[in-house]
Amino acid sequence: MRKTGYRRCLVWTFVISLLFTAGFSFYYMERVVPDHLSIVLDQEETLTLPLPFRFTLQSDSEEVALGNGSDIPSDQITITHEQAFSLYGKSEGSYLLGLDFMGIRFKEIQVDVVGTRYAVPCGAPVGIYLKSDGVMVIGTGELIGQDGLPVEPAAGILKSGDYIESINGITLENKEELAEAVARLKDEDARLTVRRGDERMEVSLHPTLTQEGESKLGIWVRSDTQGIGTVTYLDLNGRFGALGHGISDTDTGEMVETSEGNLYDTQIIGVEKGSAGNPGVMSGVIYYGPSTLLGSVESNTEEGIFGTVNDRFMKTISSEPLQIGYRQDIHKGAALLRSGVSGEIKDYEIEIEKIDYSTSHTNKSLVIRVTDPELLDLTGGIVQGMSGSPIIQDGKLIGAVTHVFIQDSTRGYGIFVENMLQH
DSSP, X not given: XXXXXXXXXXXXXXXXXXXXXXXXXXXXXXXHSOSEEEXXXXXXXXXXXXXXXOEEEEESSTTEEEESSSSSOBSEEEEOTTOOEEEEESSSEEEEEEEEETTEEEEEEEXXXXXOOXXXXXXXXXXXXXXXXXXXXXXXXXXXXTTSOEEOTTTTTOOTTOEEEEETTEEOSSHHHHHHHHHXXXXXXXXXXXXXXXXXXXXXXXXXXXXXXXXXXXEEEEEEXXXXXXXXXXXXXXXXXXXXXXXXXXXXXXXOOEEEEEEEEEEEEEEEOOBTTBOOEEEEEEEOSGGGEEEEEEEEETTEEEEEEOHHHHHHXXXXXXXXXOGGGOOSEEEEEEEOTTSSOEEEEEXXXXXXXXXXXXXXXXXXXXXXXXXXXXXXXXXXXXXXOEEEETTEEEEEEEEEETTEEEEEEEEEHHHHTTO
């Protein structure tokens, strides 16, 4: 009986170990093997993948040729841990590579074959104004009714992150219109059209008449947001990408769903240096008005804000276009960060410490460290407002700064510029 129990224990140990190894390998592969690659047409690209085992890489199209040191391109090669291989795109388009292990398709990689792309790295601070698509609910709260008792009319009906689109059939442009419509209600219910994620619903709230004689719904709302950020690039058609991450509401943490927005002139008037546990910030004045308009914002996404600049902004940028560098072009080591934090757009020295080729965190693909003595003396490293500052390596535009490390302001995250250019 003891031998049988011992064997059973060994079998279960082996099975558990096998499952753990398989699970860890799958997680590892998801983290280190990219889901997507971009390669330049008619240009051989050399890559390495930190694979734990021996894999077969197979091209599902003759338009993407593979190589592993041989002069003969093929549609299938065998690669092992960090063995270099090459990709060659013969025709623009999207194709698939299959990563096979022991005859089983383990993962597919989308390969986009593109023409050589250029963009102008900017680094210019701008004022950003976003108008939300509807009136955003920040939270609900208690009111004191005329009888002196507390009441919370919106509790359990509305929640943070909801967007109120209309009240009693009247479309709302801003929070002021909502307040005016509620104030006009007497004993009538407020019928609200509310958007919650992808769902649209109709809800009814009965306003409370407060001791001040005002009709209220007991909700905190916001209809716009503003701040300072950095423009990353301009493409050759005047479209811009900025920030490298989306704009979220400060209270709810939810991404602001925007209907429109603008870029405006800003003047940086000071910098609070970052320190351990206290990220620094660029302080500035935003000048709102038709004469200070720099462009329009069309979308707010996880990878940044995007839109079109006007001629006023175009005339402020004197940088030359640079070739776009894709993730396989990036390597650890020296790079440059372009920023206007000093009042003048300059390049500062940084070090790329880590590269995450996966797509699990699109705006945290790079870990960078500021090494430039001038920038360290000015800001302590990376401060709020520098998000979007372009990163240049080997003469190519490769990414943008997105976040600062809270406990170490000299270090932060960056995004691949190719992720921004998809918008």
